[in-house]
Amino acid sequence: MPPVLCGVFQGAPLVLPMTGLTVAAPNGPLLTPPPTGPTFNVFVLLPRAVRLQIAAVGGRVELSWPTNSGNWVLQSKAIVATQGGWTDVPDIPEVRGDQYVVTNSVTGQTKIYRLRNQ
Secondary structure (H helix, E strand, O other): OOOOOOOOOOOOOOOOOOOOOOOOOOOOOOOOOOOOOOOOOOOOOOOOOOOOEEEEEOOEEEEEEEHHHOOEEEEEEEOOOOOOOOEEOOOOOEEEOOEEEEEEEOOOOOEEEEEEEO
16 A cells, blocks of 8 residues: 655644545455544554765765754764763764765774764
């Protein structure tokens, strides 16, 4: 069944259609119930996976993620740290097209990166 509505949540109220919808058919030998809208409808909102990308560029490393993915903070951790150790990367992301980009040096300790929801 195709989605009723697609897009990226930007913080504004969602306007969902309440009439003219098709009821999903249940699995197994059950009958499809009649529609209950507009009095009662159920919608499933799926989170969008945010993909952190990394690329080596001229002896430096560039980390990027989509600008329309919400509020994220880039964090790093030295690989030798066994627990905890995640710290916010102090660099302010640069906007390039539709991507946030942070550039770091590849010298020093080997690090891993992640995005933390703000």
